[in-house]
Amino acid sequence: MSKLLKCFSAKDWLFIFLSLALLGAQVYCNLTLPEYMGAIVGNIKAGAMAGDLSLYWSDILKNGGIMLAFVAAIYTTTILVSYLSSFAITDAMAKARQQVFGKVNDFSMTEINKFSIPSLITRSTNDITQLQQTLFMIINLGLTAPITGIVAVIKILNLSGDLSIVTALSVVALILLVLVMFIFVVPKFKKIQSLTDKVNLLTRENLTGIKVVRAYGAEKNQEQKFENVNREVAKTDIFVDRIAGLVSPSMSFIMSATSLALVWLGAYLINDGKIDFEILTVFTQYSMQIIMAFMMISMLLVMVPRGIVSAQRINEVLKSQSSITDGAGVDENLLTEKGTIEFKNVSFKYPGADDYVLKNISFKVQKGQTVAFIGSTGSGKSTLINLVPRFYDASEGEVMVDGRDVKDYKTADLHDKIGYIPQKGVLFSGTIEDNIKYGKADATEDEVNEALKISQSKFVFAKPEGVQYNIAQGGHNVSGGQKQRLSIARALVRKPEFLIFDDSFSALDYKTDKALRRALKSHTKGTTCLIVAQRIGTIRDADQIIVLSDGEMVGIGKHDELLSSCPVYKEIALSQLKKEEL
Ligand SMILES: Nc1ncnc2c1ncn2[C@@H]1O[C@H](COP(=O)(O)OP(=O)(O)O)[C@@H](O)[C@H]1O
Ligand SMILES: [Mg+2]
Structure with missing residues (x-):
């Protein structure tokens, strides 16, 4: 990967670093929000008990104001991070594309034949796009999702052990789901990229030879060849999409079921005087954050291997040395x-x-x-x-x-x-x-x-x-x-x-x-x-x-x-x- 890393300039790194710092602030806001929510619920409850909500108006407004400020901060940082990280990644990937182009120009016919022209085209287009998307996700979620997950887990453990069991069960279900993805889907990505090479090869061959194809009435034959590869890409894509398609509804189901279970169990616990209503509110919010974090991590786990396949394919080109090297020079x-x-x-x-x-x-x-x-x-x-x-x-x-x-x-x-x-x-x-x-x-x-x-x-x-x-x-x-x-x-x-x-x-x-x-x-x-x-x-x-x-x-x-x-x-x-x- 060393060659690819060199495509990031000092400015790109600075922007990535700034993005990460802003994301850190965002995680802090996200993780603190539920506490103010809990505080407002507490204020309302106290007002109701005293029979006069107006006694607590100023507290409610203050806590609500802070929540609004946090939300505004999250909104602003999201925009800034998106701007900064897109710039850095797009800039670096443009450089990678340029380098692949330059590298290929230096190649002797031996290397060009080794990679094949269609594969070199896929590598400098599709693979770079693939990697670009992955990098964007890594920067935006790679740190924030795990940190949010871990901190939220620590917070709920302190709130209520009983309720935590519900969340823990949901997380186990999520992990199983991700495991299924990992085992069945990830190995397909390498296959998809090399099939894309083949689609490119056939398209190119067909277009450059179109006159011969016409003259010999070989359209059917060519279409059949294309169809075979095309079907295989489609089959692999469908397989991947089906499993990915299972994941999203399963996640929603797990989230809804968790909410329901928390409210249900929470009602008993409140009734037994084991927890307060505020705690249930705060707990539910953190639980959702944990589940969201896991969803993001699972998306990453699926995207990253795909990006790695592409990164390796690009790097292969960048690190290849032309077998024809310059001599010492002649006077x-x-x-x-x-x-x-x-x-x-x-x-x-x-x-x-x-x-x-x-x-x-x-x-x-x-x-x-x-x-x-x-x-x-x-x-x-x-x-x-x-x-x-x-x-x-x-x-x-x-x-x-x-x-x-x-x-x-x-x-x-x-x-x-x-x-x-x-x-x-x-x-x-x-x-x-x-x-x-x-x-x-x-x-x-x-x-x-x-x-x-x-x-x-x-x-x-x-x-x-x-x-x-x-x-x-x-x-x-x-x-x-x-x-x-x-x-x-x-x-x-x-x-x-x-x-x-x-x-x-x-x-x-x-x-x-x-x-x-x-x-x-x-x-x-x-x-x-x-x-x-x-x-x-x-x-x-x-x-x-x-x-x-x-x-x-x-x-x-x-x-x-x-x-x-x-x-x-x-x-x-x-x-x-x-x-x-x-
Ligand atoms: N890139 C290549 N890789 C492998 N074999 C090749 C390649 N190009 C040509 N050949 C083979 O080398 C032989 C000589 O080809 P070539 O020099 O193009 O012949 P000519 O120009 O005399 O028609 C042929 O048998 C051909 O099949
Ligand atoms: Mg010749």
Whole structure:
């Protein structure tokens, strides 16, 4: 919990402390009220005995006045406590949410896959809300309820032993009730949270894949999957609510029965002259306070475990360390092999997987060269280039950038050198300009325009809004090919040392593909390029072509060399080009 506690600032702690102090005053008022009530009853009785109530008017008014003042104090403190504690808790939880967000941004793909994206979303939304509610209850009731209960018990024991037995029996009944709650309900909370993860997962998967779902008429199937999980959440919720539903009426019953029993037994005791009427009045009030206190404690006992489950889930995220850590840092001036990338006997398997996805890969790219990767889907092309920006770390061997191991760099410095264009163009909501400036925050208008031109994003200038055109969430108001070109522009604007294209030309028509490659060639001289591509045409001019098959490098060389030396390459080439084009 240590990480979560750090989310509370000094001001938050001060507000919580003030809340507790005010609550202390409130408990004092609450516990003293019955005594003034008893005093008024005493005044009335004395007045009745003397046959003239007016003799006691001033006493009654005085005691009544004090009661009113106490009630006003309780009213004011309740408002203040609510204000102060809400502020402190909401503030701290907002910070926790921010920290989870920041933490997740630092995670490598390994941690993100470990938690899963839907679970990370639940943890930063639903779990924080859950914890927020629990904390609010703990601060408001955690101290006051037990103190009220204990002090009230002491008071009634002094008033009448006989009547105390009635209250004690009620308390035992209450404890049994809470025990039932505890045994049956509390274990369900962990289940509810992980089921919520699943609901999120299915919702997300369904929404992102909605087109495929429609196209394949898989709605029924998806709904069935959702229904199964949804039913299970509902079943668990219903179970919890049923038991919780039993508790509230049972509590009311216990309270009413206690009042009745007290009055009934009290009547006998007064008749026998064992107690006064005042004592019965005061006693009944304290008894109700005890029962209320127990009700609050039982609510806490049910809520707190739920909050703890959520707190643990949040804390798990906060204390997770990214498996990709910053290196010591590299002095740029000491780099002797700038612009080069080298793989030295690199093997890789995904965390938790048994099989190697890359096996013993070695190659070197010189500054300004273009190396292309080709191979069937699943042969490991994306995996290979993901090792350069350290989305994952090589399991064995070394990946060198500018002649140094990528692990030596500060991650931010390493990323500064690289323009990475993912297979699926990713755009964020905002204008086109905002999206391009992701690559370089201080890019000038000219730089943005140049990047757009090289990436063949001329369609931008045809829009009336130009670069101010608003990209919708997920970039769904531009086509796949336009998204790819904008992603390329975003990488180009930073004028990186290295450009890494992961099949980023796949959504482009042949003509655009060709024009783009020509523009890249003339504008990115000196930039080292790693290109994953499906089309032979895209890569045939590359300085080196690396052919991958099942994670192994089965060929390296230029187009013409590979045609004669590498059967896998020849097969791919033949499938795409006519013999005379080769
Ligand atoms: N996050 C992942 N976890 C586990 N296995 C993965 C992951 N991503 C890809 N793979 C596996 O690694 C292999 C290579 O995938 P990938 O590099 O994406 O191939 P390519 O880009 O050549 O199509 C595939 O067999 C794929 O199933
Ligand atoms: Mg791929």
